Amino acid sequence: MTPPLSTRRFTALAAASVTALLLTACGAGEQGSKDTNTSGGTSTSAGGAADRAGTGEAKKDVAAWADAPQWPDVPKLSKKVDLKGKRFTYVALGDQVPVIHGIGVGVQQALSAAGAKVDTCDGKFNPTSVASCLKTAGDEKVDGVITSFVDYQMAGPAFDQLARKGVKVVVGGVAPSGGRTSDATLAFYDNTPRVFALHEAMAKSAIAQLGDSAKVVWAKLMDSTTTKSASAKGIAKFKELCPGCQIESVEFTTVTLDKLGLAISAALLANPDTNAIVVPVDTMVPSALQGIQSAGKAGKVKVFSSSSDLAGLQRVKDGRQASDLGTPVLYEGWRFAHAMMQLLAGDEVSKGDQLVTRDFTKDNVGRLTLTPQKYLTDDWFGGSGYRDTFLSAWGLK
Known part of the structure; x- marks a missing residue:
């Protein structure tokens, strides 16, 4: 059985996931690298027609994300599950991270609505704290445990002990790992496909705003296979939609986040015509902004990111960030809860493969009330209409 990871690796995983990028840290340097599409990194006439077509596709998709999202359908349970009087534990990898805490609030709302x-x-x-949480849940004989962004292989023995006690366990927000697969007691709620789609959406947002003049530096988070793959998919989508555009990249990990600013500054000085930077999640944008400032490019380079935390949306409103692809955290919590309901019903736990987002820009963010209290509501995403859909799927409405 794989032993628990070190505290340092756990810390790296946490900040990386904020939209569900919290997986096993692999580590990497902060060296810059080139992902240039054309000789010299400039747009060419050969890419012109393709660039225009790609820009049109990007603008169409981004326009659809400008308003509140349409909530997807929810698979109905094969049988009704009675949760009245049942007890559950939500184990957060780090509850102080806004996204992780918000998902936990959504889980509480959802399962409480079911009794x-x-x-x-x-x-x-x-x-040690994560393993302790899992052990305590088993000792207290809870009916189920939902974890958020804790890799199975990070705490395999503790997960297995829970399963042996008959506690239903949803390993949420991560792909299967450590050779473990889902069974009748423990199941994975894998929403990594949504993470990949979100990175592709950031590429589309940048192209929608800049068209075939986009000259981008992409900050590649190298913490894990998932974060590496997410950046690779975002860059690939950028190249697909704008083959004549310029794209460079810098690499960093969460534990080297303090060096991201230096890497961004160096990339901008080496590529002075850069007009956009893509950063994986909002919590990492301040470091990128420091790099932009150091390179003397303040106000000249657009920043694209995701997760829609309060600070990110305030930057969009103030003009310091061009786009923030939003994460509706309460809805995500209901998705985690739905995975538990599927497990309890004996159904296969579905993947989180549908992108649900809103592209916050200067055109729509001004209508929002940006306060910490509003972050833990559905107001920024058009209301809580999805809740009745879940309750209906569970046979409770």
């Missing part, structure tokens, strides 16, 4: 009681245990980005 259950939910407690939260904070893993504090520490392997």
